[in-house]
Amino acid sequence: MERHTTDSRVKGVSTGTTILAVKFRGGVLIGSDSRASIGGSYVASRVINKLIQVHDRIFCCIAGSLADAQAVTRAAKFQLSFHSVQMDSPPLVKAAASVLRELCYSNKEELQAGFITAGWDKKKGPQVYTVSLGGMLLSLPFTIGGSGSTYIYGYVDAKYKADMSREECLQFATNALALAMGRDNVSGGIIHLVVITEEGAEHIVIPGDKLPKFHDQ
Amino acid sequence: MMNIDQRPCESQRGGFSFENSRRNAMLEENLSKLGYSAPKARKTGTTIAGIMYKDGVILGADTRATDDMVVADKNCMKIHYIAPNIYCCGAGVAADAEITTQMMASNVELHSLSTGRPPMVVTVTRQLKQLLFRYQGHIGSSLIVGGVDATGTHLYSIYPHGSTDKLPYLTMGAALHSVFSLSLSTDRSGAAAAMSVFEDRYKPNMELKEAKTLVRDAIAAGIFCDLGSGSNVDLCVITKAGVEYLRGYDQPAQKGRKQGEYKYKPGTTAVLTKTVTPLSLDLVEEAVHLMDTK
Numbered sequence: 001m002e003r004h005t006t007d008s009r010v011k012g013v014s015t016g017t018t019i020l021a022v023k024f025r026g027g028v029l030i031g032s033d034s035r036a037s038i039g040g041s042y043v044a045s046r047v048i049n050k051l052i053q054v055h056d057r058i059f060c061c062i063a064g065s066l067a068d069a070q071a072v073t074r075a076a077k078f079q080l081s082f083h084s085v086q087m088d089s090p091p092l093v094k095a096a097a098s099v100l101r102e103l104c105y106s107n108k109e110e111l112q113a114g115f116i117t118a119g120w121d122k123k124k125g126p127q128v129y130t131v132s133l134g135g136m137l138l139s140l141p142f143t144i145g146g147s148g149s150t151y152i153y154g155y156v157d158a159k160y161k162a163d164m165s166r167e168e169c170l171q172f173a174t175n176a177l178a179l180a181m182g183r184d185n186v187s188g189g190i191i192h193l194v195v196i197t198e199e200g201a202e203h204i205v206i207p208g209d210k211l212p213k214f215h216d217q
Numbered sequence: 218m219m220n221i222d223q224r225p226c227e228s229q230r231g232g233f234s235f236e237n238s239r240r241n242a243m244l245e246e247n248l249s250k251l252g253y254s255a256p257k258a259r260k261t262g263t264t265i266a267g268i269m270y271k272d273g274v275i276l277g278a279d280t281r282a283t284d285d286m287v288v289a290d291k292n293c294m295k296i297h298y299i300a301p302n303i304y305c306c307g308a309g310v311a312a313d314a315e316i317t318t319q320m321m322a323s324n325v326e327l328h329s330l331s332t333g334r335p336p337m338v339v340t341v342t343r344q345l346k347q348l349l350f351r352y353q354g355h356i357g358s359s360l361i362v363g364g365v366d367a368t369g370t371h372l373y374s375i376y377p378h379g380s381t382d383k384l385p386y387l388t389m390g391a392a393l394h395s396v397f398s399l400s401l402s403t404d405r406s407g408a409a410a411a412m413s414v415f416e417d418r419y420k421p422n423m424e425l426k427e428a429k430t431l432v433r434d435a436i437a438a439g440i441f442c443d444l445g446s447g448s449n450v451d452l453c454v455i456t457k458a459g460v461e462y463l464r465g466y467d468q469p470a471q472k473g474r475k476q477g478e479y480k481y482k483p484g485t486t487a488v489l490t491k492t493v494t495p496l497s498l499d500l501v502e503e504a505v506h507l508m509d510t511k
Contacts, residue, residue: 012378067378
């Protein structure tokens with residue numbers, strides 16, 4: 001699907017990463033690990049939050065170069081808030097994803113950042129979009145990204161069910177992230193999750209010692 | 218000037234021109250083929266650190282500046298003034314850190330005069346991050362900005378590519394030259410050593426004395442465990458009341474004192490023979506230049 005950068009080629013601080021977003025019944029769940037690394041061997045930050053709120057009910061998670069991702073999400077946040085004032089209504093999730101896609105595509109030579117956008121809007125309800133490195137925009141029921149995602153493609157393909165409940169979805173996402181963090185050296189730390197529904201956004205943090213264990217001695 | 222990567226229908230977009238980067242890379246490659254190496258910028262090597270404690274923030278730094286493997290400055294100042302309530306530690310290329318922080322100090326002063334309010338740490342961080350991002354990592358300075366402003370105590374780290382992080386305790390070292398660098402440990406400098414001290418002993422809301430000792434220990438770890446860091450520990454304590462700049466707070470690396478007497482008395486070595494041969498030289502030219510010592 002999308003090209004995954006090997007981490008050592010990302011300039012500066014890299015988010016390393018495992019990120020995912022899943023649609024469930026009535027909402028959408030977006031999650032990530034919390035590690036930022038330099039050069040694949042030093043953890044620059046073990047508690048970074050990669051879930052950036054670009055609007056009230058729209059979050060995006062970042063992968064790739066941290067500097068590029070921070071700059072792009074700042075620009076997107078500004079554009080979306082301006083757009084929502086102009087339209088006098090909260091922006092569509094697709095609009096948020098399109099803004100990110102536009103920035104990624106026009107600057108594809110210079111930027112090294114990919115995003116997953118997820119949220120809820122009145123028109124289409126819960127949605128998940130992925131914007132890859134080169135600026136491809138796809139709408140999907142669930143998506144995974146980052147260097148750690150390669151280790152869990154099998155797991156998510158096997159375990160995903162359409163129309164899960166909130167609890168089932170939380171368990172699915174937590175398991176997937178824990179499995180990836182267990183195998184990928186540049187993903188780790190704690191799990192950040194945000195559940196977005198019509199009511200609003202709820203941030204859940206799962207500390208390292210509460211992560212699900214899979215045959216770890 | 219047209220950029221090679223641009224589409225022909227587009228006119229030059231604004232922003233920094235990186236045309237010379239390609240030329241510089243080619244020059245470096247050609248020079249190394251001839252056996253020369255491009256001159257390396259003087260780096261601070263460095264260990265810098267910052268923590269938030271009960272009443273404010275403490276910044277710490279070592280004082281060694283290196284030119285490759287030679288110590289260029291044994292007592293340089295790495296904690297730079299930005300505003301009366303905001304200071305910034307700089308690691309990486311010495312010139313970049315120095316100039317960037319000086320520029321930021323004057324920008325912040327102008328901004329504060331324009332808004333009529335004392336400056337905020339987040340303003341400095343935002344401007345620094347946008348500057349460094351615009352130059353895409355070519356300005357090799359890693360910074361720790363700390364201060365106390367109207368909204369409270371803040372501590373930020375800024376990496377050369379323009380990413381920032383807000384944490385209660387931070388350490389930084391010199392930037393990586395290239396992401397493919399194999400000697401990651403020397404490029405990282407004392408940051409890892411200092412971070413290990415913080416991770417072990419940091420507690421939120423420490424008292425001043427304990428916090429100063431912790432920062433001093435972290436910088437000392439960097440001084441001992443990293444070749445690019447050394448000499449003294451500088452500290453800067455910033456609180457709502459004011460700033461205490463402790464230059465030369467500690468000198469952990471003392472030069473060892475010789476334990477014995479290593480001089481030999483004249484006559485220890487016996488002289489067996491002595492031959493004097495005068496060299497007959499002709500004086501060809503004599504010129505006297507007086508040195509102006511006024």
